[in-house]
Amino acid sequence: MGLNPKGRNWGTLVNWDDLAKFYAGFILAWTVILYAGVTWLIYNRHLAFIKIRNLPLAIASVTSLHIYLIKIFLAYTTNGHFPCAAEFWIMSVYLPCGIALFQANLMQLKSISEQQKGLLLEEEGGSNQDVDVAHPSFASRWWSRWTHLPGVKRTYILIALGMTVQLIVTGILYATTPTLQGDWASYGHISHAKGQALCRKSQQWIPSAFWQLVWAWVYGPYLLFGVRNITDTHSWKLQVMLSVISGLPGAPLWIAAVFSTAFKPVNIWWVPPMWLAPGIIVMQLTTVFFPVYEIWKSSSQMRTTRAILNHWEEQRAGGGGGGGGRGCESIDQHHLAASSSIISSGDTSLMAPSTSTEAPSRRHRQLCSMASLEKALAVNPYPLLYFAATKDFSAEHVLFLIQVRRWRQACDAAPRIENENALTTSARARLFSSAVEIYTSRVNHKSTECPINIEAKIRRDLDAIFSPAVPTGHLVEKNEKIAVGFTSESQSQSHFQPLSPIQQHMPPSTRTRHTARSNSEDTLFDEAATAAIEGPFTFTHPSAMAETLFKPHPAVSPLGGARAIIRPGFDEHVFDAAEASVKYLVLTNTWQKFVKFGEHNTSGLV
Missing domain, CATH: 1.20.1070 (Rhopdopsin 7-helix transmembrane proteins)
Structure with a gap:
């Protein structure tokens, strides 16, 4: 025409x-x-x-x-x-x-x-909020x-x-x-x-x-x-x-x-x-197709990760599972989300330092495994946390894993009734108070700006246990965190390696928070650091622990006594499903990006 x-x-x-x-x-x-x-x-x-x-x-x-x-x-x-x-x-x-x-x-x-x-x-223990002071005039109050x-x-x-x-x-x-x-x-x-x-x-x-x-x-x-x-x-x-x-x-x-x-x-x-x-x-x-591309890339990365994990499990199963550990369990998302344990703490063969003769592809599969993520969280989670906060915008998930790990260590070291495996009443109450802090700062949509991304059923289960213990209108202070009141003697015996590329961009207060490490070539995973973080814990006096381990929460104040009743279903496994779900999310997303970022730098990941 x-x-x-x-x-x-x-x-x-x-x-x-x-x-x-x-x-x-x-x-x-x-x-x-x-x-x-x-x-x-x-x-x-x-x-x-x-x-x-x-x-x-x-x-x-x-x-x-x-x-x-x-x-x-x-x-x-x-x-x-x-x-x-x-x-x-x-x-x-x-x-x-x-x-x-x-x-x-x-x-x-x-x-x-x-x-x-x-x-x-x-x-890091600081606060990103300014202190609000009284202002004499109406305009000053509104400006504040x-x-x-x-x-x-x-x-x-x-x-x-x-x-x-x-x-x-x-x-x-x-x-x-x-x-x-x-x-x-x-x-x-x-x-x-x-x-x-x-x-x-x-x-x-x-x-x-x-x-x-x-x-x-x-x-x-x-x-x-x-x-x-x-x-x-x-x-x-x-x-x-x-x-x-x-x-x-x-x-x-x-x-x-x-x-x-x-x-x-x-x-x-x-x-x-x-x-x-x-x-x-x-x-x-x-606006539309950048996130669409990211969805495709994430899906492709997840399939690759599953293939790597399945290949690694098959290889370990064929070799008799050297090291005596169980290795990783089946890497299925729904199974992981419901399981209470993903990897045996006794499996250390995947965490060994790399050698100069180790094939790069095998090393990549090793780093992409759940065991490597577990060890990073145990040895030194702060480079991963810094990467998640500044590049991937998923720090709440890494923080949740760190806090749950500390809380579980507290459970393991808490006093128990003689001749029984049950926790004492006071220890159970303090653990519940600590768990409420994790819930309010990481899970509850009403009390945190960055809640973790977990399945609706898991969130409902946690809501049923912890939501009644959160006073209405009370939020967790931004600078509150779960402090572990158990000390490890070997943690003070630390020395440091030269800074890697990612550490050069980290603030000193973050990059210096290392656990003990040896002169291993593998600066992310070494056995000395694992021994330090997982070494024998010394239990502090109950009165001191009450002050250092669990800060009083509004839920256990006199006005909130009714709310502080420990609900049925609270035990040492209360966070297992949420932890498994978040850990799988971190493994298939943030951790893979972190590993790839580290592989592009000759100095290692951390």
Whole structure:
């Protein structure tokens, strides 16, 4: 059919030439592809790295932008049949709303990064919260509250205020501009086509592009500067960069195309709002398909990990399981989530130092095993914790494993009734108080900003046991942690290896928290460190332990006595299912990335 030589001339005929068919076909195909990706994200919304992206906000942003995108792609086809007033409201509401939601969604990167750094400070024993003091004036109190709000909440509030102002301004402009309402008398006696064209060139349209202009030229560069030091494994920073760069030309070119006669030959084929389309498409693409790609990569990595583990188990089974340990149990997710033990503590053959003759592929399989993760948690979990907090944004899972490990060590060393294996009443109460702290700081959605990602059934079981012991309205202090009141004499006999690449980026307070280690070539796994961390524990006096091991929780205060009743089902295995689920999640995600990161550095993992 070719092209209509008049192009978009605001006439009464609908354009259905080859260019119109291309525009319609492209937007139809892009809609199908885009929402196929959205559907896939919704289907996989339970994944931890999808949860942190605030999926509802991302979908709302993509949808608002897509409504506007459909309109501008069909502008050439509809020619003069689309009312000027309808286009004004779409561009003044859906475009700013979509960009505002997109800004809020990208702010998640900075917010999550700050939360994860807070978890890192928490484990180091510090506090990432400022001390609030009394302020004499009303304004000072409100300013203090504002400054203590998380950055993402401040952004949400500012965006909501901005959108409210945008709607008010849009309503005022529409009500006070007759031409937007179809009254073109001010233009004189003109044709319908001429009126449609002149209506879209009034200055009342400029505020509709305000959000895009501010996003691309003000807020985008500001956000990019704020995340300049973040190097994450989710390509989030790359998403910010691509979105900002792609949006830079849009608003200036749209303004030039509307008000400059030099663009007239271009406008009949490429309507002025189409200059915003490339930036919008890139924003949608990065918002939806970056996490889709991560899902695919994570799934592929999980299959590879399972294959490595199965191969290693078969190899060990064929060799008689050298070392006398049971090795890893069957690596099935549902089995792991329900099992109370994943690996025997007696299996140390997988943890031996590497040698120069060891094949790299075998070494990789060894590092990817559950045994290697177990040993890292036992010997020195802090490099893994630092990696999870600064790159993978999954520190809450590593912290949970660390805290549960300490809690279980406390269980093993706690006093028991003579001639029985049962815990004493006081020890059981203190262990319950400690378990409540783990629950409130890592599991309960109401008391922690970063809850662990576990199955709903496991969470319900923990809620039934611990939720009644958490006083309503009380949150765990950010700087509280589970301290182990048992000492190991060998832990003080430590010496250090030269810093590896990952340690060079770690703060001194984190990288110096080593357990004992030998001169082994394997700086992550050595037997001396294992002996140190798993050496004989000395039980402290009960009165001292009450002060150092378990800090009094509000649940056991006089006012909360009824809440402090230990519920049925509480024993030393209460966290086993949650630990197995989280450990499998860490093994197949964070740990694999950590191992790969270490393999890319010649100095080792830690």
